Amino acid sequence: MIGKSVPRVDAYDKVTGRAKFTDDMILNKCLIAKVYHATIGNGVVRSIDTSEAEALDGVVKVVTFKDVPDHCYPTPGHPWSVELAHQDVADRNILTGRVRYYGDDIAAVVAEDEVTASRALRLIKVEYEEYPVEIHPRKSMRGSAHPIHLDKKDNILARSNYFIGNVDQGLRDSDIVIKRSYKTPIVQHCHIENPISYAYMENGRIVIVTSTQIPHIVRRVVGQALGIPWGRIRVIKPYIGGGFGNKQDVLYEPLNAFLTLQVGGRPVKLDVSREETFCNTRSRHAIEYDLTAGIDKEGRLIAKDMTAYSNQGAYASHGHAIAANGLTAWRLQYACPNIRGEAYTVYTNTPVAGAMRAYGIPQADFAIESFMDDIAAEIHMDPLEFRRKNLIQGYYEDAFLKPIAANTNGIFECLKKGADYIHWYEKRKKYENQTGDIRKGVGMALFSYKTGVWPISLEIAGARLALNQDGSMQLQLGATEIGQGADTVFCQMAAETLHMDVEDIHIQTVQDTDVSPFDTGAYGSRQSFVTGTAVKQCAQLMYEKILDYARTLLPREKRTLSLDHGWIYAEDTRVLSLEELALESYYSLTNSSAITAEVSTQVKRNTIATGCCFAEVEVDIRLGKIKILDIINVHDSGKLLNPQLARMQVHGGMSMGMGYGLSEQLLLDEKTGRLLNGTLLDYKLMTTMDTPDLTADFVELDDPMGPYGNKALGEPPAIPCAPAIRNAVFHATGVAFNENPLTPQRLIEGFKNAGLI
């Protein structure tokens, strides 16, 4: 079953509209909640008057920052830890009177219907004391009279660094030293379904149905936010319309839980609008990089240095983990004896940055891979050859993250496939000396990516299987289907190990923390690797339990038993159907015991997926317009579990990567920090019209670490397209842009500066 393009198990329901998302499950007579957002970018609420809102007919409750528990809680979807050092930064309350960005949450209204809730919001009167707004990390870290968070006087959330060898000495020993700075924009996930939840009480406990990637983590964070035992919270996750990391954060669930408590446990729905999703949920960190490299005459990296400044926005969320992940990437790709990395994550008065597909690597990769091309250009070397020369070869063991040890040779095969596809050498030569307004170029970029979060954080997954009366199987996981096809590959895994048909594995797609095995959820491209390990172990356990029971039914059978597609075999002979066995297990008057299997597994392994993008572009210099003529991603993600789904993942990631390279950015007002283009009309996502044909290819190196030879594939496709396009534009025009996206404005400005127009 592994390696087959099995149709998605949820395909039919999603296409026909049968699939039930949070809003399809809302209870009748659900109250509606809406949030009152700050209209300044920095300051404090001096007074708030809710009396008119409360007097409005149909308003059930108005709460303000004065009503919420006064302790702080963390929001990121990390596994948590009993060790303080591994716990996330707790820096926010459910509502706040200390406004830290334009749009901060000050109050909330609960009303009988949506119109009344909206009207009530407009009746709330707030007076502020305003402070100056700072939206740039390098300026914010100089400190301010009113630190954004009191315990961080210099507004630095965190700083970290590492040293390998001696970078200063390495740079001195180099034949050439190159310095560049790069910058990436704030972008947003733009999942189809905005965050939405509803909450109510049952038997003294709070139930939250929410569009999340991480139900078990939501349970913990709501407990922390409200200061109540975690066992008193129940989180249910239906189908969700995408998350891309935004729903790997605990966004409005604590407020929703708090509100149902305020209205005697009545159901309260909190439906986050698209505009709120842009402004008040999470975005990808804008990061600025200062990079330095020392090269010898042969083009070998002798020393490399990275300093990163990450714009966290107003609250910690995933915080420094993002910039730190980029620092790690600085090591994982190119061999170099002397490496230094340093990163600052800085609070500013902007919307909050958090997790987004590939978690800091698209930023670092844009900088690193642009830098690699810039170095190659500087030393007049083919950028692909320069990379090949410097890539880590063979078996890699990371100095700081010991358990990460992997054969990274797959990248060389990826590069070969990509270069062949795009006719690299031919076109690099062909487009060398162009003139005129329309010029073509080819560019590429590569990446490497860890699989899951071990050893930086915990990896744990659970699985339960139950044999049905008809010989089919129920599969229950705490891991989540978030649109990526997880349910389908989990069914394939169970079918593979149990020697069954995929159609006979019925997966429980809704997670419910009261009954689903514990798993931290969908992020870090971890599930097929980590949860996959639990599924495999659970299926192996079930397989053994079935044969154990078969032996009780066949006491005289001395041959070796096995299970294959609905039959128990004694060596090569069918001796019992699985259905008969299952019926006996349920209904035998002498020997019945329904057969289930459950595991909870800590996975202490990791491995590295790699890949690359090759792009050919045509640049209209006077229009500032880039047309992508051809583009391919080639991935070494180990054995493909489902080639069709793998291709879909790559296509989606490429679309996100192209948007990152070409058009997507959230713009802020310098003075107030107010979001200027937080709507789908103004924020330029890639559309079908903008998107060329996408090609996805794979190198299927079997990896001994993954349960079925598989490695990370969910996030990586989003990484390399932006720098590949930037490098293609560089090839076409000779202009090295150091900031994405390559919008017409930026291109025109760059071409003007370069004297092309």
Place this chain on the structure above:
Amino acid sequence: MIGKSVPRVDAYDKVTGRAKFTDDMILNKCLIAKVYHATIGNGVVRSIDTSEAEALDGVVKVVTFKDVPDHCYPTPGHPWSVELAHQDVADRNILTGRVRYYGDDIAAVVAEDEVTASRALRLIKVEYEEYPVEIHPRKSMRGSAHPIHLDKKDNILARSNYFIGNVDQGLRDSDIVIKRSYKTPIVQHCHIENPISYAYMENGRIVIVTSTQIPHIVRRVVGQALGIPWGRIRVIKPYIGGGFGNKQDVLYEPLNAFLTLQVGGRPVKLDVSREETFCNTRSRHAIEYDLTAGIDKEGRLIAKDMTAYSNQGAYASHGHAIAANGLTAWRLQYACPNIRGEAYTVYTNTPVAGAMRAYGIPQADFAIESFMDDIAAEIHMDPLEFRRKNLIQGYYEDAFLKPIAANTNGIFECLKKGADYIHWYEKRKKYENQTGDIRKGVGMALFSYKTGVWPISLEIAGARLALNQDGSMQLQLGATEIGQGADTVFCQMAAETLHMDVEDIHIQTVQDTDVSPFDTGAYGSRQSFVTGTAVKQCAQLMYEKILDYARTLLPREKRTLSLDHGWIYAEDTRVLSLEELALESYYSLTNSSAITAEVSTQVKRNTIATGCCFAEVEVDIRLGKIKILDIINVHDSGKLLNPQLARMQVHGGMSMGMGYGLSEQLLLDEKTGRLLNGTLLDYKLMTTMDTPDLTADFVELDDPMGPYGNKALGEPPAIPCAPAIRNAVFHATGVAFNENPLTPQRLIEGFKNAGLI
């Protein structure tokens, strides 16, 4: 925790209206289904025209008996068996063209709303060929030109008998032989919530949310009815508003499942009206008994003979199991060397009889206990003394149901308590020679009752526990809360064995066959006994797993560990809190594994609960009116799990028993079999105004069979009140009624015949 009157875990939610029943969970845009019922009592549909109904705006689908799968299926909530002999009678389709009773299901309409569905029903045109109607079993078993079911020419669904000793010889050896006949009425459960369900499809499977006692059995029966693999069906059971056995039958779930299939998986709701609940669901079997007993001079039973004729109505449902259970009761109470029992269950053209609280024993007990008083009167013996003389003493082992072996001495203590309470001897004497229109009397009746269904059928139960991060526990069962308080006592059981507080056990009250452990559900007073055994085993397993994990955290601790109220103790010292242990199990970077425990247990034990009712009545002879002056039930149900809940069970059962004795009966038109009083206005349930103060008392003999010393208590309270009242009326007036209920009409007639008026 066991033996404490812990408040119900669902009390707050049920009192405040928070608790969610099926109708509270209905999905938006649910289609509405309604059933077209036959308007003749016996015959066949010659033609059916649905064209006008189909043409009505808002009608989505009309189906008739011609559209449904043509194989038959069984409906009773029995565990099923792989052995054909243990399977229930499959004698019905989802819809039928062969009308077997007035109201039989011929067609169904699915519409956008309720009004349209009702209008569409009225547009369906049916032509019948009518056959003669027979509603009496003794007549029906003579056979008819058109047998109700083709394979039963004589309309006898089943017949069974047994012989112990030699009854004919025993009667010949007796000093006196007494014969009597008794008769019981059709009554209905009258649970507050009518049957209701909705069904839809997800991922190619059918989901049914339904008000049932037996979700796992509904799954099986729907699979059988539709002829699809059982694993493709998912049944969810929310809170339900009572069942009393009516929801131990698979009523309209197969039709509902079929209808969602007909409309492409859209949600379809099937809300059964009160009138339909009376006519088209199930009722208690009316049974007629011919009893004979031979007595020696000392008043000892030498021989006894029972022949029972049970009115099954039009379909098999639970069928002969009811009458057979009464036959068994004929053995379990009074010692006698020669016993014969014979029972016929007969199809008639009446609404279908099925399971109802105490499953055939209220009928048999009315006959037997009336008979005991009639014999005692005949031989001029005090009826209590007569019983004491003949009751089985000490340890009883049943001849036919070997595993039933129990100490039945509790009944003697019950009798003593009851007699003392009612001042038996004083009042029997005082009321001996009354005259005038107002007379008083005291009467009593006793019973014995098995606990669960082993060894007649399978007993299996499952349980799963999961340790939460806060040290609290999730408890999952396939057993169902149906209003009886099951969730509460299961929490007490788990708390008891885990040495925890009840508040720290969070029970999953909604059963979902996809995720709930397998259990056959609520019936036969089995759950506290059978499921309780699974809960105990599961809690013991969890206890051991917690200590095992504690040992990994305390490797140097050599003392014996134990768990008590949130702490791990090493001998008498607290060494670790359960919360710390739980957090480590979830989040330790070195040693994490979420702790769960699951068992599936076959229980091969049974035991006998006993009890009695003593009642004092005042009879107004000219008005035909009985006033209950005082009434007490005394039960030996072993150790009480929760005395408060136990009293509630007894009160509810006594109300049902008094209604059975005084006022409840479903009346049928002789000619058509049409139900004449199937509404809550015409059917006379006991109201608060009719009900005297109820007294419940207990004899708590610890029973080694039950997991916590407990025995059946759910059903027994409904058994003895009716015969106790009948016997009190006999004592008051000297008139021995042989049919219940003792309505004014029946009393007046009886008193007239006796010359009292």
